[in-house]
Amino acid sequence: MPSHAASVISVGGTGAAVSAQARLGVSVRIPRILYFRIGSGGAAVDSVDFTVRLANPLRRLDVVDQPYGGALPPRYTMIDGDSVGTSNGSLPVQVWTNNGSFVIDCTGAALSAGANTIPLTDISVRSSSGALPHPGSSASCTPTSAGHSGTNALSANWRYRYRPPTLPPAGDYATVLTYTVSQP
Amino acid sequence: MNNVTFTAGFTGLGALPISDAVFSGAIPSSASITAGDDNGASDGQIPVQLWTNNGSATLDCSGADLTSGSNTIPKSDISVSSSGTLAHPGTSLACVGALRGSSGVNDLNDTWTYAYAPTTLPAAGDYQTTITYTASQP
Numbered sequence: 610m611p612s613h614a615a616s617v618i619s620v621g622g623t624g625a626a627v628s629a630q631a632r633l634g635v636s637v638r639i640p641r642i643l644y645f646r647i648g649s650g651g652a653a654v655d656s657v658d659f660t661v662r663l664a665n666p667l668r669r670l671d672v673v674d675q676p677y678g679g680a681l682p683p684r685y686t687m688i689d690g691d692s693v694g695t696s697n698g699s700l701p702v703q704v705w706t707n708n709g710s711f712v713i714d715c716t717g718a719a720l721s722a723g724a725n726t727i728p729l730t731d732i733s734v735r736s737s738s739g740a741l742p743h744p745g746s747s748a749s750c751t752p753t754s755a756g757h758s759g760t761n762a763l764s765a766n767w768r769y770r771y772r773p774p775t776l777p778p779a780g781d782y783a784t785v786l787t788y789t790v791s792q793p
Numbered sequence: 794m795n796n797v798t799f800t801a802g803f804t805g806l807g808a809l810p811i812s813d814a815v816f817s818g819a820i821p822s823s824a825s826i827t828a829g830d831d832n833g834a835s836d837g838q839i840p841v842q843l844w845t846n847n848g849s850a851t852l853d854c855s856g857a858d859l860t861s862g863s864n865t866i867p868k869s870d871i872s873v874s875s876s877g878t879l880a881h882p883g884t885s886l887a888c889v890g891a892l893r894g895s896s897g898v899n900d901l902n903d904t905w906t907y908a909y910a911p912t913t914l915p916a917a918g919d920y921q922t923t924i925t926y927t928a929s930q931p
Binding site: 633636642707758 | 794795796797798799800801839847856859861864866871886907909913914915916917918919920921922923924925926927928929930931
């Protein structure tokens with residue numbers, strides 16, 4: 610049976626104004642929501658791939674083994690690719706939250722191919738938006754605060770580059786980075 | 794004092810827990826709101842009644858916007874619908890005074906249904922207010 614806690618009877622004399630009041634409490638509960646996406650989202654792990662090639666005039670040098678004559682070209686080039694269709698080493702990232710600012714960070718081991726490694730600091734990362742920066746200028750992340758109070762709907766492209774000063778030993782170097790967005 | 798409580802979730806994800814939870818996939822585009830109350834109906838409905846032997850009465854309400862810290866939800870975002878002989882004074886908690894009943898004795902009954910369907914989800918928080926309804930006669 611419904612309660613009638615907020616009920617009142619008002620009795621007035623003849624000709625006098627009369628009023629009755631009742632109170633109602635109204636509340637809305639909005640949970641904290643923090644959404645973070647890198648790449649295509651979901652359970653898939655997107656990838657960024659770099660392929661080293663020699664500079665002109667051997668720009669078309671295939672990545673498979675092949676001999677060539679003459680002196681070793683002094684420079685080489687990098688071909689960037691990714692698994693989300695942009696093919697330029699860029700990944701779309703998105704953060705949505707109704708709970709204010711947040712901290713972005715990442716962890717992961719250096720890229721390795723057998724006993725050889727490429728340090729994470731050699732993989733530079735630049736964001737297309739200052740509002741959603743990459744946590745640091747390389748894959749060797751530094752925790753970084755972003756966002757503001759209230760609701761944040763942020764998106765950017767993070768572009769990964771590899772420009773080593775010296776060519777590492779041959780190999781397929783790989784690692785997996787885990788990015789984390791957190792709020793206190 | 795009766796209470797009406799709304800809890801926000803995401804469409805297609807069922808009831809979103811208030812505690813921390815992890816889900817994957819694309820972010821849902823809209824929020825689903827569940828309504829409850831403390832009078833047993835659990836659907837955001839409140840029974841109301843006005844009895845008078847003094848003719849028609851002006852029904853109105855007052856109260857501040859819902860607040861959670863410095864964030865607010867305007868009263869106009871809480872819609873109210875009626876189904877009986879005592880219509881709510883306006884279509885939302887931003888009430889507009891309205892005359893109810895007729896001359897002589899009036900026994901008016903209704904069920905007011907409160908709903909909250911924001912176009913964008915507000916900042917997280919527990920927003921609250923108290924609305925005072927007044928029935929008056931000159």
